[in-house]
Amino acid sequence: MKLPQLGLVLFTFGNVSVADHKQKVFAIKPSGVPYEELTPEKMVIVDFEGHVIEGVLRPSSDTLTHAVLYKHWNEIGSIVHTHSTYATSWAQSQRDIPIFGTTHADHLTVDVPCAAPMSDDMIKGNYEYETGFQIMNCFNERKLDYKEVEMMLVGNHAPFAWGKNANKAVYNAAVLEEVARMAFLTLQINPQAGKLKDSLIKKHFERKHGPDSYYGQ
Numbered sequence: 001m002k003l004p005q006l007g008l009v010l011f012t013f014g015n016v017s018v019a020d021h022k023q024k025v026f027a028i029k030p031s032g033v034p035y036e037e038l039t040p041e042k043m044v045i046v047d048f049e050g051h052v053i054e055g056v057l058r059p060s061s062d063t064l065t066h067a068v069l070y071k072h073w074n075e076i077g078s079i080v081h082t083h084s085t086y087a088t089s090w091a092q093s094q095r096d097i098p099i100f101g102t103t104h105a106d107h108l109t110v111d112v113p114c115a116a117p118m119s120d121d122m123i124k125g126n127y128e129y130e131t132g133f134q135i136m137n138c139f140n141e142r143k144l145d146y147k148e149v150e151m152m153l154v155g156n157h158a159p160f161a162w163g164k165n166a167n168k169a170v171y172n173a174a175v176l177e178e179v180a181r182m183a184f185l186t187l188q189i190n191p192q193a194g195k196l197k198d199s200l201i202k203k204h205f206e207r208k209h210g211p212d213s214y215y216g217q
């Protein structure tokens with residue numbers, strides 16, 4: 001319900017799920033239900049193969065993408081998918097979001113990856129299931145760790161973000177949108193803007209993460 005409040009979705013766009021890895025199930029938003037009408041009872045419980053275990057409503061149409069990611073990435077607690085404007089515009093442009101500033105570096109030390117658009121075979125096959133593999137293949141090819149990079153774009157489609165719990169996943173979806181907006185504006189002001197230098201990337205990331213972090217209370 002935070003997604004519309006944060007301006008990340010319109011109408012019934014987008015979805016959020018939260019996993020219980022011990023029971024190998026996750027709760028996900030029902031398909032086509034407006035955010036203001038959501039209640040705990042309306043959530044659908046699904047296993048990591050995508051089978052509905054509990055609930056009367058049909059789960060989000062993107063359920064199989066979530067199922068694939070939970071099945072293979074066993075330390076993700078929650079996944080958020082939106083079509084937020086700026087992040088989706090980068091996805092539609094098939095461009096990684098360059099690391100231009102310290103806002104970006106506070107959250108990840110690399111460009112936000114944009115996976116290639118799905119192949120025709122994947123689209124004609126089990127589309128939502130294959131979207132999960134498109135995301136994982138992108139991370140494998142680029143040797144990225146999903147625990148360090150908690151946001152990405154699927155080319156021609158839109159962003160996915162995740163985290164250890166729902167609050168962190170929604171936070172990451174909002175950060176991704178803000179970083180996407182800032183990168184767009186940066187290139188408007190200076191199309192030749194350079195990437196952030198390594199010393200600042202390292203400094204900002206380590207302030208918030210790792211053994212010597214000193215950000216927050």
Ligand SMILES: [Zn+2]
Nearest residue numbers: 081082157158
């Ligand atoms: Zn989508």
